[in-house]
Amino acid sequence: MVEPRKDAILERRTHTDRHFDEELRQLHHKLLEMGGLVEKQISSATEALVQRDDALARATIDRDHTVNRLDVEIDELCLRLLALHQPAARDLRLITTALKITTDMERIGDMAVNICERALELNQEPPLKPFIDIPRMVEIALGMLRECLNAFVNEDVDLALKVCRDDDQIDSITHQVFRELLSYMIEDPHTITRGIRLMFVAKYIERIADHATNIAEMVVFMVRGKSIRHLDIVPPSV
Numbered sequence: 216m217v218e219p220r221k222d223a224i225l226e227r228r229t230h231t232d233r234h235f236d237e238e239l240r241q242l243h244h245k246l247l248e249m250g251g252l253v254e255k256q257i258s259s260a261t262e263a264l265v266q267r268d269d270a271l272a273r274a275t276i277d278r279d280h281t282v283n284r285l286d287v288e289i290d291e292l293c294l295r296l297l298a299l300h301q302p303a304a305r306d307l308r309l310i311t312t313a314l315k316i317t318t319d320m321e322r323i324g325d326m327a328v329n330i331c332e333r334a335l336e337l338n339q340e341p342p343l344k345p346f347i348d349i350p351r352m353v354e355i356a357l358g359m360l361r362e363c364l365n366a367f368v369n370e371d372v373d374l375a376l377k378v379c380r381d382d383d384q385i386d387s388i389t390h391q392v393f394r395e396l397l398s399y400m401i402e403d404p405h406t407i408t409r410g411i412r413l414m415f416v417a418k419y420i421e422r423i424a425d426h427a428t429n430i431a432e433m434v435v436f437m438v439r440g441k442s443i444r445h446l447d448i449v450p451p452s453v
């Protein structure tokens with residue numbers, strides 16, 4: 216049996232490492248592409264709701280298949296990296312984190328679709344009240360999404376922990392919106408259907424923030440190898 220030369224083994228390993236690094240860069244690129252698309256979906260869904268734009272709502276729903284396609288492509292890339300390169304330690308945490316991140320982003324995309332569906336229903340009736348709190352919730356949730364993705368790319372634990380703490384703002388506004396809508400429904404039963412649909416919208420936005428928080432928690436695990444999931448209080452540092 217002919218033994219391969221040592222320099223041939225080294226060359227092959229170096230080539231493999233370069234290919235692995237290129238696929239990791241591709242993984243980062245696809246994750247950011249999916250994050251940008253999901254962000255656009257949320258913005259479009261909110262605009263469709265506030266502007267009572269049926270056409271935009273339907274276009275946003277139709278575009279969800281692109282989010283789903285990216286979800287599948289990223290999953291396949293991650294599984295290929297795991298199978299072919301058998302990464303360990305930090306690289307392994309990176310790839311498994313990416314697998315979880317895509318799941319959360321796909322569900323954020325679903326929330327955008329749900330907002331559009333409620334918008335189409337609400338547009339069949341007169342507006343219940345001016346939109347003030349819901350756009351503010353979306354602004355915070357979108358900021359959390361951008362920051363958790365930036366934290367992932369830059370391996371920034373402090374930014375990830377900030378996202379976790381920002382989730383409290385969304386929860387507080389959600390409770391405020393629920394109380395206000397309940398007062399409308401108690402005073403006038405004719406507003407019940409619209410009030411419930413708006414409650415659903417507020418809950419969808421709260422879920423978007425929850426998914427952003429999930430991503431941030433996974434970033435902390437990826438960088439530090441420590442899980443902060445299910446902790447009642449997010450530590451200032453890990």
